[in-house]
Amino acid sequence: MPYAEPGMAIGLFGGSFNPPHAGHALVAEIALRRLRLDQLWWMVTPGNPLKSTRELLPLEERIRLSEALAPDPRIKVTAFEATLNSRYTADTLRTIKLRNPHIRFVWIMGADNLRDFHLWQRWQRIAATFPIAVIDRPGATLAFLSSKMAKTFDYARLDESDAEVLARKRPPAWTFIHGPRSPLSSTAIRNGMEAPSKGDGFSK
Numbered sequence: 001m002p003y004a005e006p007g008m009a010i011g012l013f014g015g016s017f018n019p020p021h022a023g024h025a026l027v028a029e030i031a032l033r034r035l036r037l038d039q040l041w042w043m044v045t046p047g048n049p050l051k052s053t054r055e056l057l058p059l060e061e062r063i064r065l066s067e068a069l070a071p072d073p074r075i076k077v078t079a080f081e082a083t084l085n086s087r088y089t090a091d092t093l094r095t096i097k098l099r100n101p102h103i104r105f106v107w108i109m110g111a112d113n114l115r116d117f118h119l120w121q122r123w124q125r126i127a128a129t130f131p132i133a134v135i136d137r138p139g140a141t142l143a144f145l146s147s148k149m150a151k152t153f154d155y156a157r158l159d160e161s162d163a164e165v166l167a168r169k170r171p172p173a174w175t176f177i178h179g180p181r182s183p184l185s186s187t188a189i190r191n192g193m194e195a196p197s198k199g200d201g202f203s204k
């Protein structure tokens with residue numbers, strides 16, 4: 001697990017990154033800026049429990065490609081979930097919290113994961129562990145209104161104009177961040193429809 005000073009605000013950005021792309025880098029940049037984070041831990045998962053591992057690149061390769069995409073020194077690419085043998089986010093966050101009682105963490109995910117969040121193991125426990133920032137993504141914007149997570153925790157949603165205080169909020173607390181969006185996806189890259197570094201990957 002990366003080192004952090006007490007009092008820091010740190011974003012936890014978990015992903016398969018199979019492969020990583022400019023859309024991920026955009027999410028990291030938006031989170032650092034809008035949430036006023038000191039660091040962002042880019043956590044390469046050993047394997048999303050809801051996805052097949054059939055097409056998964058080796059962990060070392062996903063780490064290497066992620067490092068190449070994330071030159072900002074505040075971004076720490078890490079794969080400590082593999083060392084912890086922890087595939088479920090609820091388990092990972094529990095361990096992170098126990099080991100770092102004086103750090104303020106925020107879980108960061110794209111809006112497609114907001115749509116499916118209620119399928120994650122102990123999803124309500126995750127929401128009760130750390131605040132959550134959801135970053136808009138083409139095709140998933142409506143998850144903001146319609147997902148089970150959004151409905152269940154409607155009372156705990158912050159306006160995105162208050163995103164900079166999210167890390168200091170007592171969970172459950174979450175916000176949906178609009179802004180520049182990237183249409184990139186690892187699936188499209190694996191299917192040969194996009195080059196990982198094509199253009200800047202932005203769309204409004």
Ligand SMILES: Nc1ncnc2c1ncn2[C@@H]1O[C@H](COP(=O)(O)OP(=O)(O)OP(=O)(O)O)[C@@H](O)[C@H]1O
Nearest residue numbers: 015016017018023109110113137182184185186187
């Ligand atoms: N273009 C994007 N815009 C916003 N969020 C994104 C984007 N691409 C990925 N994310 C988010 O980044 C995290 C890691 O995503 P992941 O590694 O699964 O990439 P992916 O492109 O969604 O992959 P796949 O197509 O294989 O499902 C997730 O929280 C996901 O929602």
Ligand SMILES: O=C(O)c1ccc[n+]([C@@H]2O[C@H](COP(=O)([O-])O)[C@@H](O)[C@H]2O)c1
Nearest residue numbers: 014015016045048050088089090120121
């Ligand atoms: O804990 C779960 O049940 C769970 C289910 C789906 C995804 N996750 C985590 O969500 C993060 C994003 O996953 P992915 O595959 O969309 O990049 C990554 O850290 C996964 O381990 C976690």
